[in-house]
Amino acid sequence: MSSTEQFTEPATDNGPLVDDAVEVGEDLDFQRAWWRFEKIAWIVLSLVLIGDAAGLFGRGWLAKAEVTSPDQTLHVGYERIERAGTPSEMTLRIGSTAVHDGRVRLFVSESLLQQLGAQRIIPQPATSDVGPNGVTYTFPATGSPAIVGIELEPSFPGVHRIELSVPGAQPIEARIAVLP
Amino acid sequence: MPTLLHAIAGYFILLLTIRLLSRRPGSQMTVFEFVLVFLMGGIIIGSTMGNDRSVTNATCSVIMVALLHRSVSHARNRWPAVGRLIDGTPLLLYQKGAWRDEVMRQMKLAPEDVLAAARTKGLTGLAEIDYAVLERNGQISILSKEKEK
Numbered sequence: 001m002s003s004t005e006q007f008t009e010p011a012t013d014n015g016p017l018v019d020d021a022v023e024v025g026e027d028l029d030f031q032r033a034w035w036r037f038e039k040i041a042w043i044v045l046s047l048v049l050i051g052d053a054a055g056l057f058g059r060g061w062l063a064k065a066e067v068t069s070p071d072q073t074l075h076v077g078y079e080r081i082e083r084a085g086t087p088s089e090m091t092l093r094i095g096s097t098a099v100h101d102g103r104v105r106l107f108v109s110e111s112l113l114q115q116l117g118a119q120r121i122i123p124q125p126a127t128s129d130v131g132p133n134g135v136t137y138t139f140p141a142t143g144s145p146a147i148v149g150i151e152l153e154p155s156f157p158g159v160h161r162i163e164l165s166v167p168g169a170q171p172i173e174a175r176i177a178v179l180p
Numbered sequence: 181m182p183t184l185l186h187a188i189a190g191y192f193i194l195l196l197t198i199r200l201l202s203r204r205p206g207s208q209m210t211v212f213e214f215v216l217v218f219l220m221g222g223i224i225i226g227s228t229m230g231n232d233r234s235v236t237n238a239t240c241s242v243i244m245v246a247l248l249h250r251s252v253s254h255a256r257n258r259w260p261a262v263g264r265l266i267d268g269t270p271l272l273l274y275q276k277g278a279w280r281d282e283v284m285r286q287m288k289l290a291p292e293d294v295l296a297a298a299r300t301k302g303l304t305g306l307a308e309i310d311y312a313v314l315e316r317n318g319q320i321s322i323l324s325k326e327k328e329k
Contacts, residue, residue: 018272022323024313027269028283034268035286041200084182085230156182180189 057179058083065174073098073169075145082116082178087153096144098166104141106148107171109134109163116160116176122149134163154178183228183237187244190224195252199266267316274312287314298322 015023055062058081065080075093082088090112094104103126110133112118125137139148154160157180165171197220228241256263271283274294284290294312295305297320303309311323 018275018311022311024272024311025270026272026313027264028271030264031269031271031283031286038200041196045200180186 055081057081058086059088067172067174069165069169069172071097071169074164074166074172076164076172076174078174078176080174080176082152082154082176084154084157084178084180087119087151090150090152092148092150092164093145094141094148094166095169098169099141099144099146100167102140102142104139104146104148105136105167106139107131107134107136107163107165108150109161111160112150112152112162112164115154115156115158116162116178117153117155118150119153120151122151183230183232183241184244186228186230187241188248190228191245191248194220194224195266199268270316270321271314272311273314273320274306274309276310277306283314289314294320294322298324 015025017023018026051057052060054060055064057063058079063079063081064077066075066077068075073095075095076090077093078090079088092106094106098104106125108118113135121137123139125139127138129136129138137148139146157178159175159177161173161175163171163173198216201216229237252262252266256266271287272280273283273287273289274280279291294309297312298305298309301322301324303322303324308324309322310325313321313323315321
């Protein structure tokens with residue numbers, strides 16, 4: 001086979017010519033549509049940044065949430081929007097009515113420990129009782145309110161329902177969204 | 181698995197952001213482009229790798245990005261519409277004594293950019309230029325009157 005036989009496709013200019021002389025390959029209609037898209041995209045990206053600063057995607061005041069049990073015994077401060085792989089802290093204030101014999105018992109649902117990745121509980125609980133739906137911790141308590149911190153670091157995105165309760169008080173339920 | 185998903189997301193987020201930044205005249209990267217490339221690259225690396233800094237994870241991420249890049253390149257060549265989306269199209273900036281004001285304004289170009297490109301071809305001014313085209317790679321091509329003949 002000679003070298004010229006390899007080139008069988010005729011090569012010609014096939015695009016529109018400017019001034020019947022120059023083929024540029026311009027597509028001004030597409031470009032105008034792209035410029036419109038660019039303007040919208042920059043507005044959207046700016047809104048994303050503003051939303052981020054406000055905490056719409058976690059780590060800001062919009063993400064912070066507080067919930068108190070109807071009888072005021074348990075108060076929980078947490079972030080309703082978490083980020084996967086990013087640490088955060090949940091703070092629990094337990095009222096004096098939940099303190100019995102110098103001890104406080106706190107039930108924490110399994111979702112808080114597994115999906116939301118509870119890393120550490122401060123202070124260290126004296127005992128931990130594992131149940132079917134979660135763990136009940138016992139803390140020695142000398143004053144009121146008793147403050148317990150739970151360090152979270154969720155691994156995967158999703159929406160998780162958590163439940164926290166102390167004996168004698170109505171449980172607190174909340175939903176926490178974890179973003180990628 | 182999350183690393184691969186993060187790599188895919190990172191690739192397309194970077195692609196979109198760089199595409200939105202428009203083409204800059206000249207093929208050489210300026211200090212500004214270097215800042216962008218290194219800073220954005222560093223930011224994406226953090227979320228892509230996460231806490232898993234193993235060689236396995238890094239290798240899989242690199243393979244995923246390479247595969248994505250190859251697929252996008254293939255799609256760009258196979259379908260002209262994809263090529264237009266990723267690279268844009270050449271744009272006429274100057275045509276026989278008249279500036280294309282809309283294109284110059286939208287692409288944030290000044291006549292000086294075209295004149296600079298003309299000087300690199302040994303041309304002294306607009307009188308010697310018939311057409312100036314902003315190419316897909318950001319370079320400005322100059323078609324001089326002599327060349328046309």
